[in-house]
Amino acid sequence: MNKHADFIQIPYREMYDTFLNILLAHNFTRERAEQCASIFAINSAEGIYTHGVNRFPRFISYIRSGYIKVDQTPSRVGGFGAIEQWNGNLGPGPLNAIHASDQAMGLASQHGIGCIALANTNHWMRGGYYGWHTARKGFVFIGWTNTLANMPAWGAVDSKLGNNPLVIAIPYKDEAIVLDTAMSQYSYGALDQYHSKNQQLPVPGGYDEQGNITQDAGKILVSRRVLPIGYWKGAGLSLLLDILATILSGGLSTHEISKKEAEHALSQVYIAIDIKKLSHFPAITTSLEHIIHDYHTSQPEKGKDIRYPGEHIREIKEKNIASGIPVSEKVWDEIVALAEGH
Amino acid sequence: MNKHADFIQIPYREMYDTFLNILLAHNFTRERAEQCASIFAINSAEGIYTHGVNRFPRFISYIRSGYIKVDQTPSRVGGFGAIEQWNGNLGPGPLNAIHASDQAMGLASQHGIGCIALANTNHWMRGGYYGWHTARKGFVFIGWTNTLANMPAWGAVDSKLGNNPLVIAIPYKDEAIVLDTAMSQYSYGALDQYHSKNQQLPVPGGYDEQGNITQDAGKILVSRRVLPIGYWKGAGLSLLLDILATILSGGLSTHEISKKEAEHALSQVYIAIDIKKLSHFPAITTSLEHIIHDYHTSQPEKGKDIRYPGEHIREIKEKNIASGIPVSEKVWDEIVALAEGH
Structure with missing residues (x-):
């Protein structure tokens, strides 16, 4: 140590x-x-x-506190073809998430694409984990979760939206390209870190109490008005991700979760695509290598590295x-x- | 007139x-x-x-110029279950897009969820149109297109990424909630408009020639360095949307399209979900109304209206x-x- x-x-x-x-x-x-x-x-x-x-x-x-039920596992409550609804039964979020990812891959193996909508689950911790898990098995992964309200709608001062992380993962050379991004520019955890180190945020992260956009994490921690990615765009995306997770799973939405004493009973979506089933599958590797090669030939700003998500x-x-x-x-x-x- | x-x-x-x-x-x-x-x-x-x-x-x-072939229609080139690959044969983008949306709904009716990946098509104009088209028929729509390179990777000065618009649409009260968002904060068209009116951008939209983030549209038009939504986040999202459109359709990627003399032969993805097939379908309407009601009760900043995307x-x-x-x-x-x- x-x-x-x-x-x-x-x-x-x-x-x-x-x-x-x-x-x-x-x-x-x-x-x-x-x-x-x-x-x-x-x-x-x-x-x-x-x-x-x-x-x-x-x-x-x-x-x-009983929000997470150690011994509970997800149970299937409905489905039609390549889309299924599961109840997470408040089991541990990471274990439920692995289960849902595996089920989505099972559906994708059968139907090419598969979607698991999971209600009544718990915080999955790092969504990217399930992206890596799924992509390493050769499947594309698109998944997201809702959260409690922690971000205002565009034009609003009070938090009605979650930061609803979205994960997209793509198999690449026995590894993966994995994007794991919340809909807020910074998490409250990140704001705390910048504030405690007395550092300015690299880009604007929210508003001060007077309603001015600021790079001062401390002021945002006071106002509780974090910025969505892309301003009105990320706010809209967050709302739609919450709606989709809620209506596809039949579970709770951000505003219902926010009424609870702690963040639990979340709704999530897991989509897997079995690219091995595509008739042009052998060509995918080359195509992907060309894209990444071109991306890496970007002309960097001084001192910057050009990396793909997860690299x-x-x-x-x-x-x-x-x-x-x-x-x-x-x-x-x-x-x-x-x-x-x- | x-x-x-x-x-x-x-x-x-x-x-x-x-x-x-x-x-x-x-x-x-x-x-x-x-x-x-x-x-x-x-x-x-x-x-x-x-x-x-x-x-x-x-x-x-x-x-x-022959980039758009008036009489061409898409042809199916492969598929497995709920996912199919189509060749747009360079037909008119909007007509190909309606065709692909309809095919995605057909697959969704059969499998609950359906995905059409369309190669070799043309600019679909406004992606939101297909979101409305699909959602008004009772299906969830998730779709996106790649474009030619018009946005730098995060940390780069030259454009290697497209702005790759993403559309998500959800049926709502015989109408729809429709998000239609490019991965750049502003389109070049929008920058031109602000510049010609001599107006400052409402939020930062790109860099000046010295590499400083700016709200001056004219300076961004010179540097050609537009900002992605959420900075590194939207840049990552753009890359992954291009990769997915390319590998799922077997079509051209942003970097290949950018080598052509004009923007054509694009790759697109159309996902439809038939929510009428979900066992909890009747509850969806109420759930959605509650979410939108809560959203509308946001406390607005002075003079702001709180609207959902498409409202x-x-x-x-x-x-x-x-x-x-x-x-x-x-x-x-x-x-x-x-x-x-x-």
Whole structure:
């Protein structure tokens, strides 16, 4: 365990084992505990700390409060051909999400394209995980979740929209191109980080209390008016993603979730496409390589790297596996306390 | 015909008849000429002038140059279950798009969800038209097109990405909620308009030649560096939409289209979902009404209206039908000259 400033570096295996033991102590079966620990540890190793190690204590607290039902698994409630509705039964979000992704791939294998709409599930942590999971098996993935209200409609001052992350993943050379993007320009977690480091946001992220667009994270944390990506465009996209998740699954919408005492019982959509079934499948690899090659020949701004979404993940992971996953001491202490049964 | 400044107002019927006669003179069959004239006239009546009347002269010039083949219709080249590949055979983009939307609905009726990937087609003008078309028949629509390169990758100065408009439409009360959004914050057409009126853009739209983000449309027209929606987020989304359109259809990607002498032979995706087939279908209407009601109770910024995507369309259309569709005299003169056989 290396230490610099108030960050420590936890070896991947130690982090995984710690998660595993805590989950086992919270009545997960071994298989489900392993899968869940692995998702949290990989999200952390791949640099998505906000939806890995940093979020683990809240995951456990939601289990203790009964929002997340450890032993529940999704059940099929309806369907027609290539689209099915499932009830997540408030099971752990990451396990439900893997289940839904696998079911979507099953439908896609049968019908070319498949869609699972999942109601009554829990926070999936990092949506990109299911994009990688699905794309590595050779399927295109398009999926999204709704959230509680945390972003105003365009022209409004109060939050009625979720930031509703959208994930698109495409198989590429035994790996994947994976976009995982919330509809807000910055998450509240990111705003907190910039604010605590006293850094200006790289691009405008919301409004101050006077209604001016600002790059000052602290002012946005006060006004609670974050900016959607593309202003009116991302606000519209967020609304439609919520509507689709709600009506396709028959589950709760952002405004209904927001009435609850904590963010749970979400609605999600998982679409998979089995590109191996396309008659021109062999040509896809070459076509994709040409697109990425052309993209990489972009003329960069001074000092900039031109990367496709997900391209940097492997590098981050290798670094974190080699030298440990950076975690704030405070967060790790909290997790160790959970492991000790507190 | 009323006149104010250099804009005139053309009655809907006069505009439709003018388009119709020009299309008939360019060897469209009567049925196809009527459908195509209607799409251009409705796009104009609904306020999307850039992809209606203002674009009509270029549509005719592409026919004359042979990029658009008037008599060609799409042909099915492959498929598996609920996903099919079609070749647009360079037929007129709007007619190919209606055909693909109808085929997607056909697949959705059979399989719940259906996907048509269309290669080798032409500019569909206003993507939202096919969203309305599909949603009014009771289907969810998710569709997008690629374009030639007109936007830089994030961190780059030269354009390698298209602005690849994405359309999502949802049936609502015999009407629809329709989002139609390009991946750039502003189109070049919009930048031209702000520049010609000497108006500042409402939000940043691109870079000046020195690499600073600016709201000055004129400077962006010089640098050719438009901003993606949400900065790195919209750039990523644009790349993935191009890849999906290309690999699912087996057609050309943005970088291949950009090598051609004019923007044609595009790739598009049309996904339809038959929500009437869902077992909880009757509950969808109520659920949707609750979401929209909650959305409309947003607390507006002073002077702002809170509208969902597409909500303003009916009003614009009623106004334009009542008092004529505003067109610049220059554009209308050009169209009248085409009608006179020039």
